[in-house]
Amino acid sequence: MLQNRRRFIRDSSLGVLTFYLAGCEVEMTAEQAHRAGVTRQVFNEAEAEALGALAEVLLPGSIDLGLVEYVDQQLGAPLDQQMLMIKYLGVNPPFAPFYQGGLAALDQAATAAHGDRFAQLDSAQQTALVAAVAQGQVENWSGPPAPFFYFVLRNDAVDVTYGTKAGIEGLGIPYMAHIEPPSPWGQ
Amino acid sequence: MAKEKVDVVIVGSGAAGSNIAARLAAGGKAVKILEAGPDRTNDHLVSSGLWARRLKWSGAPVLEEGANPVGHVFNAGQGTGGSAMHHYAVWPRFHPQDFRCRSEHDRGLDWPISYEDLAPFYDLVQTESGIAGDAEREVWRPPGEPYPLPPVPLFPQGQILERGFDARGMKTAPLPLAVTSVAYQGRDPCIWDGWCDSGCPIGALANPVTVDLPKAFAAGAVLETDATVTRILTDAVGERATGVEVVNSAGERREVLADIVVLAAFSIQNPRLLLASATAQHPRGLANSSGRVGQYIMTHSAGLIYGLFKEPTQSFMGAFGGQLVNQDGYEKTTHSDSGAFGSYQWMIAQAVKPNDLLGIGPTRADLFGNDLHSFMKRAARGFATMTAVVEDLPVADNKVVLSDDQRDANGVPLARVTHTTDPQSKSLWDATLVEGQAIFKAAGADEVWTGPQGAMHIMGGTIMGADPATSVTNSYGQCHDLPNLVIAGPGLFPTSAGVNPTYTVHALAARSADHLLDNWGSAVV
Incomplete structure (x- = not known):
């Protein structure tokens, strides 16, 4: 009975996140959502592009693991269902303005320095700009405190990459779950 | 407005509220627990x-x-x-000196009780909840019955860090944990998988859902979730609490009337509710004739030490709270040469996961890109950590007040909380970082680094005291101004000590409940 209930939970409400695909609600992992090209709820095209590019600099591979879709879905979820680390980093909800403000500032900084948006910069330019953001050394930064913005986004990338069963086991660490999570952002 | 009447209404289903509920229900009282959040059992937890x-x-x-x-x-x-559903179950006792800080050191505050007053309840609670430890090896431990459960096993991370303490002539003992090292009172033994932070679905860790709430329910107590208390009600002359106003997520308001009202909604929401329940008789907020409601908010500074070792540490094994404890620095003047004051303990060899705030990833926030991938791979093999629990001196200006201009969806002003660490407590935190790094080096770490000043636990805000002019409650949590309004939880603490608070929360709750049952007539009147 317990196992059946567990399976029910795992396969249903806790099993996956709810995304929107072709006007329909679809339950899937963030990685599946990334491959399927789901409809975003919060980010516009420019924001999604900047977030994806930033994620790849922070932790290569995280874009394919569905980081953009994960953050977007989470920002649209009820607060008591949210799992973003920003929830307990001293920022009061709603959290979307924090992300959108930071991504806009990133694009502005890229444009000021190189004449193009962050996603369009070459790898070396992106890495140098992220390093400057991390150290709070971007002039006329218009978003939330730059090092904190870096810290939050970096942790989201770590969550998506190393917070899942696949990510943990990929490091050679046995997952050892009492109750396995619903394979989010992994399989 | 709809009304119901019970003997006792308890605001909050956490450690304090659940413990009092179990005891008062067992004593024959009709108990209603109101919980603002969702209904949750151990079946809802995910690793x-x-x-x-x-x-x-x-x-x-x-x-x-x-x-x-x-x-x-x-x-x-x-x-x-x-x-308490996400607490790590590190359950050391406060020390006798923690109760006499003002008297002995002219700093901080005194408690209205001594360690000896609380000791019988520590003994009682450890039997009920099950604490694993080794009282003999814990040479700093105040007098008390030995632990009912054998200690937590030692895994490689603990063995490696123990070397550092040994090399520096410092002692270690198994960390006292309210976790079943063996099967206990129908609870399965822990499998030391390091998921305590996610709640413990097998009931190995002594959270309220596992220990106290089942007892409360068996004795007839009723839990109502999605029930946010917005106001404490009083009688016309303002001498007694008569119940609470409660609202659910559909916006339906009603009153729950009771002979005794227990506030167990933690250190921030308790004073918020008192302040937001001001009346003509209590214009500064309920139970606030002293002006102390909201004051003396405290939080332990976390002295976070990290290191990488050549040998595998298996840092994913064990309990989230750690494997070993050291309290060699518990004397409050240990680091007085550097201007520091207060007690601290080391929680040694915490189980860690790759992500999350206390995981491996955030410890090197300077790294990103492939450097971060590389670090994660190395750390997965040889990472180790320990944490100092650093006493926070009570400061009156560290306080909860109501927001002047922001309210929640129910119209209750938001809590505004100010906290700046006292310089002597900050110096103590600094000293722990120096000591901790030296221990890691002595243990043979290849790399050692430290974390930022984290905040662990929240205490104070409704302190107990002997003098109604300078405290909110008596030693049983009864408000000086309204004796049938009872506060429970770490908000009662006049000082924070240098150890984790949850065991003491339970002991105080048990003492309060016994007192209420023994003095029901005078408490209710």
Whole structure:
């Protein structure tokens, strides 16, 4: 009975996140959502592009693991269902303005320095700009405190990459779950 | 407005509220527990640091200010079991000197009770909840019955760090944990998988859902979730609490009337409710004739030490709280040469996961890109950590007040919390970082680094005391101004000590409940 209930939970409400695909609600992992090209709820095209590019600099591979879709879905979820680390980093909800403000500032900084948006910069330019953001050394930064913005986004990338069963086991660490999570952002 | 009447209404289903509920219900009282968050049982828990964040506070925002914010959402919880659902079950006792800080050191405050007053309740609670430890090896431990359960096993991370303490002539003992090292009172033994932060679905860790709430329910107590208390009600002359006003997520308001009202909604929401329940007789807020409601908010500074070792540490094994303890620095003047004051302990060899705030990834926030991938791979093999629990001196200006201009959806002003660490406590935190790094080096670490001044636990805000002019409650948590309004939880602490608070929360709750049952007539009148 317990196992059946567990399976029910795992396969249903806790099993996956709810995304929107072709006007329909679809339950899937963030990685599946990334491959399927789901409809975003919060980010516009420019924001999604900047977030994806930033994620790849922070932790290569995280874009394919569905980081953009994960953050977007989470920002649209009820607060008591949210799992973003920003929830307990001293920022009061709603959290979307924090992300959108930071991504806009990133694009502005890229444009000021190189004449193009962050996603369009070459790898070396992106890495140098992220390093400057991390150290709070971007002039006329218009978003939330730059090092904190870096810290939050970096942790989201770590969550998506190393917070899942696949990510943990990929490091050679046995997952050892009492109750396995619903394979989010992994399989 | 709809009304119901019970003997006792308890606001909050966390450690304090659940313990009092179990005792008063067993004593024959009709008990109603109101919990603002969702209904949750151990069946709802998932072993994942991401899903665990749903156990954290998601109620009305708390506005945090000051140089060292208390980290409310991280430390607080919501839903059945409250914050204790994600606590790590490190249960040391406070020391006798913690109760006499003002008398002995002319700093901080005195408690209205001594260690000896609380000792019988520590003994009682450890039997009920089951604490694993080794009282003999814990040479700093105050007098008391030995632990009912054998100690936590030692894994490689603990063995490696123990070397460092040995090399520096410092002692270690198994960390006292309210975790079943063997089967206990129908609870399965822990499998030391390091998922305590996510709640413990097998009931090995002594959270309210596992220990106290089943007893409360068996004795007839009723838990109502999705029940946010918005106001404490009083009689016409303002001498007694008569119940609470409660609202659900559909916006339906009603009153729950009771002979005794227990506030067990943690250190921020308790004073918020008192302040928001001001009346003509209590214009500064209920139970606030002293002006102390909201004051003396405290949080332990976390002295975070990290290191990489050549040998495999298996840091994913064990309990989230750690494997070993050291309290060699418990004397409050240990580091007085550097201007530091207070007690501290080391929690040694915590189980860690790759992500989350206390995981491996954030410890090297300077790294990103492939450097971060590379670090994660090395750390997965040889990472080790320990944490100092650093006493926070009570400061009156570290306090909860009501926001002048921001309210929640129910119209209750938000809590505004200011906390700046006292310089002597900050110096003690600095000293622990120096000591901790030396221990890691002595243990043979290849790399050693430290973390920022984290905030662990939230205490104070409704302190107990002997003098009604300078405290909110008596030693049983009864408000000086309204004796049938009872406060429970770490908000009662006049000082924070240098150890984790949850065991003492239980002992105080047990003492309060016994007193109420023995003196029901005078408490209710």
